[in-house]
Structure formats: structure tokens, C-alpha cells
Amino acid sequence: MVISPTVRESEELFPKYFFEVWHALESSASKEGPSYKPPYFRFLTLMSFHAFMQENVDAAIYEVGVGGELDSTNIIDKPAAVAITTLGIDHVQTLGETIDLIAWHKAGILNKGCPAFTTEQGTEAMQVLDQRAEEKGVNLTKVTPGVALHKVALRPNEDFQSKNASLAIKLARAALDKLSVIIDHGDDRLPVQFVEGLENVVWRGRCETKMTGNQHWHMDGAHNEQSLKVACQWFGQITQNSKRARVLFFNQQSTRDAPSLLGSVYRTLYKDFERGFYR
Known part of the structure; x- marks a missing residue:
């Protein structure tokens, strides 16, 4: 279910x-x-x-609902590890309308004595994360995709997925260390179990393509301006050589700023699609 x-x-x-x-x-x-x-x-x-x-x-993976500082998932004193993915403007009614306020809330999951990782962030967001990490006595490690990932067939094969995979590797290793599980890997290579997991993972609703008869459906659940830009770039790239008409459906039903979100879609794709539908 x-x-x-x-x-x-x-x-x-x-x-x-x-x-x-x-x-x-x-x-x-x-x-x-x-x-x-x-x-x-x-x-x-x-x-x-x-x-x-x-x-x-043996291990449970929790994604915060909104923010982190006041989130209901943030009650574990010593998690095996925590990670902060790329930040964007989202949940502004609760977290605030600026990236520094959002970063402050996100950094609420940092715990002293707990391994902490983050991917590359904008300058302002990174400054806040570093400041809060220092206040909490946490060593926050910045993670970038390593050479070993170049040989992994990630799906979707996009830059953001490489960043996510890099964080996932750090979290998995921290959890396995906590469980005293040893996975053999030599040099800078990834353990075969990690490679299999990364290549076989299915991420529904994120750069997903479905076939219905002779129609291709490209779907993504992006819901802020930053992620919408990435999703639209993916859509434009994957369909750029298609000679068939492309139709874009955009659906927004929450309290987010729909005109701004649609504007992000338009600015990214206005040269690429012939017809658009907004619901």
C-alpha cells in the first residue's frame, strides 16, 4: 500500500x-x-x-515533512546520520519566504555527535547551514559526486540525481557502520551492493516516462520554482529530437504561488512546446 x-x-x-x-x-x-x-x-x-x-x-529512513527544526520526525536524539539535499523556496507559510529562513529550519535536524552531510547549496543557504552546524557542534560535510559514480547508470541520468546518490551513499555507509556491517570495497570503487541499489532504484514521479500505446508520457512531481526548472530542462532535453507535437500539462492545486510556478515553466520551455494546458 x-x-x-x-x-x-x-x-x-x-x-x-x-x-x-x-x-x-x-x-x-x-x-x-x-x-x-x-x-x-x-x-x-x-x-x-x-x-x-x-x-x-534494522534501519529506518525518515524524510521530514516540513522544514526540520519543528518537524514531527525530528525527535530522535542520535540518528545514524542526517542529510540536507539541495534547498529551494518551499513551504513559505511555515518556514518563511527567504532561503536563509528555510535553511535555518532545515538545519534543525543536525545533532551533535551525529554524522551530517549536505550537497552543494547556494551561498546564502550554505552560510546559514554552516552557522547552525557550528552552534550545534556538528561537523557538516559537503558532499560532491565522486569519480566512482561516473560508472553507475543512474536513473534519471541527471545532475541532481548524482547529488542525491552521493548523499545516499554517505548515509548508507554511516548506517552500516552503526550496525557494524562490513561491506568489502577496494580503492575508490563502490561496493557492488551499492551499485546494484543505485541502478535498480525506481523513483516514481521524478523524471518518469510511461508508454501508453504510441504515446509517451513524461511526468515529474516538481512543486517549487527550482525543481520545476530542472524538470522542464529534462523534459526539453528528452523530447528535443521528437518530430511529434508535444503537449504540456501543468497542474497546481496547493497553496503555492501557481503563477510563479507556471512562470518558471514558461521561462524554461517557451521555445520548446507548441501547446500548453493549465489546470
Whole structure:
């Protein structure tokens, strides 16, 4: 069962753990007064803790919901490792409208004594991350794609995926070290298990192509100006040699600034597509 692209659970276990947490909250709350349940994302976070503990998982990967400093996932004192991916303007109602405010919140996941990594950032964002890391006594490591990744067939084969893969490698190694798992790798080569994982991963809704009859559907769930620019560049590159008409569908249903987002799409692709639909 897919709750979202990043939250997956089996059809059998999901209702089991859902109602175990639901009834536990109802029972404990009734002792204090009117029954109260946490909002959707916080409930899922709590349920995931319960499910992972019941299943005795070796390692759990958590993606923050919004920001980091005040996020419901940010309650683990000593995670195996943390990482901050490329930052952009997003969730401005909660985090603020400038990149420095957003970076401040994102740096909230940094914990003293916990390995911390980040990919390259803009100057202003990096300054804030470095400052907060210093305040927290954290050694924040800047990660760039290494030579070993050049031989890995990443999907999608884009610059941002190389950056993501570099962070994933650092996180995986930190988690395996925490579990005292030794994976043999020599020189600067990646362990074969890492290569297989990186090449076989399927990232739904990110630079994804589907075939329906003789039609090609290119899909991406980008939802801020920065990621939309990257998604549109990918779309333009992958279809630039096509002799068929290209039609762009743009859908925006949240509280984000739709005109600004559509403007990012237009500025990137205005020379490349013949017809556009906005919903």
C-alpha cells in the first residue's frame, strides 16, 4: 500500500498498526479529557515508529515533512546520520519566504555527535547551514559526486540525481557502520551492493516516462520554482529530437504561488512546446 511516493506499507500491516495506534491514543486521551488525535502527518509519523519497532527493522529512513527544526520526525536524539539535499523556496507559510529562513529550519535536524552531510547549496543557504552546524557542534560535510559514480547508470541520468546518490551513499555507509556491517570495497570503487541499489532504484514521479500505446508520457512531481526548472530542462532535453507535437500539462492545486510556478515553466520551455494546458 502506497500512502505517498515516500511512505509504503503492506496491505495487511497498515490497518493493523493504524488501529493499534488509533486505539492507544483514544484510550490514553480519554483519561485526560476529550479525545484528541494528532494531525495526519504526525499520526503517520507516530504510526511508523510503532510499526518499525514491532517489525524489528534494522534501519529506518525518515524524510521530514516540513522544514526540520519543528518537524514531527525530528525527535530522535542520535540518528545514524542526517542529510540536507539541495534547498529551494518551499513551504513559505511555515518556514518563511527567504532561503536563509528555510535553511535555518532545515538545519534543525543536525545533532551533535551525529554524522551530517549536505550537497552543494547556494551561498546564502550554505552560510546559514554552516552557522547552525557550528552552534550545534556538528561537523557538516559537503558532499560532491565522486569519480566512482561516473560508472553507475543512474536513473534519471541527471545532475541532481548524482547529488542525491552521493548523499545516499554517505548515509548508507554511516548506517552500516552503526550496525557494524562490513561491506568489502577496494580503492575508490563502490561496493557492488551499492551499485546494484543505485541502478535498480525506481523513483516514481521524478523524471518518469510511461508508454501508453504510441504515446509517451513524461511526468515529474516538481512543486517549487527550482525543481520545476530542472524538470522542464529534462523534459526539453528528452523530447528535443521528437518530430511529434508535444503537449504540456501543468497542474497546481496547493497553496503555492501557481503563477510563479507556471512562470518558471514558461521561462524554461517557451521555445520548446507548441501547446500548453493549465489546470
